Amino acid sequence: EPEVTQTPSHQVTQMxxxxxxxxxxxxxxxxxYWYRQILGQKVEFLVSFYNNEISEKSEIFDDxxxxxxxxxxxxxxxxxxxxLEDSAMYFCASSDLxxxxxxxxGQGTRLTVV
Amino acid sequence: xxxxxxxPQSLIVQKGGISIINCAYENTAFDYFPWYQQFPGKGPALLxxxxxxxxxxxxxxxxxxxxxxxxxxxxxxxxxxxGDSATYFCAASRSNTGKLIFGQGTTLQVKx
Numbered sequence: 001e002p003e004v005t006q007t008p009s010h011q012v013t014q015m016x017x018x019x020x021x022x023x024x025x026x027x028x029x030x031x032x033y034w035y036r037q038i039l040g041q042k043v044e045f046l047v048s049f050y051n052n053e054i055s056e057k058s059e060i061f062d063d064x065x066x067x068x069x070x071x072x073x074x075x076x077x078x079x080x081x082x083x084l085e086d087s088a089m090y091f092c093a094s095s096d097l098x099x100x101x102x103x104x105x106g107q108g109t110r111l112t113v114v
Numbered sequence: 115x116x117x118x119x120x121x122p123q124s125l126i127v128q129k130g131g132i133s134i135i136n137c138a139y140e141n142t143a144f145d146y147f148p149w150y151q152q153f154p155g156k157g158p159a160l161l162x163x164x165x166x167x168x169x170x171x172x173x174x175x176x177x178x179x180x181x182x183x184x185x186x187x188x189x190x191x192x193x194x195x196x197g198d199s200a201t202y203f204c205a206a207s208r209s210n211t212g213k214l215i216f217g218q219g220t221t222l223q224v225k226x
Contacts (some may be wrong), residue, residue, distance in 0.1 A: 105157035
């Protein structure tokens with residue numbers, strides 16, 4: 001079964017450093033998302049991406065965050081200057097049936113900011 | 115109005131029993147209600163989903179019951195098994211947005 005792949009599985013970075021989290025969505029999907037989950041809490045929406053542009057973003061997704069689809073297969077989340085509170089599990093998701101429908105999630109990248 | 119409230123926070127069920135998790139929403143514009151299952155260290159996996167034009171959907175041992183007037187929906191796991199032990203999240207979204215609003219999650223433990 002096709003799956004969403006995320007790399008790395010765990011990233012440790014120093015506060016103030018830039019990080020790029022990578023995702024390979026399911027190949028025929030057109031809608032892409034990033035969510036995050038702080039340890040023990042619910043999954044929170046960050047941003048949705050369609051047709052090479054952001055279609056919606058949450059208040060969490062401030063100027064420190066950016067997303068890009070640099071080629072036909074990868075989808076990336078960049079955090080320019082990481083803060084301690086950015087420590088969380090970041091999930092990439094993709095869907096085929098339209099906005100939010102049947103979204104498949106990757107296994108996540110655990111980001112630890114020290 | 116964007117929130118989805120989920121209960122209980124944790125649930126312990128004996129093997130073979132029925133697990134019931136409830137969610138409530140306020141935004142009547144929501145028109146898609148999925149349930150996700152998450153094992154430790156893994157991403158959420160889509161379990162089952164329902165649209166508001168039906169009151170119930172069943173897939174194997176998993177059933178969603180939907181009450182549009184009460185703005186509530188629930189997940190029933192019949193014949194619960196130890197392998198069902200996981201965290202379950204309900205979610206909701208609108209058709210004009212890709213944003214899934216998740217509930218707080220329910221940690222289910224099925225005892226052998």
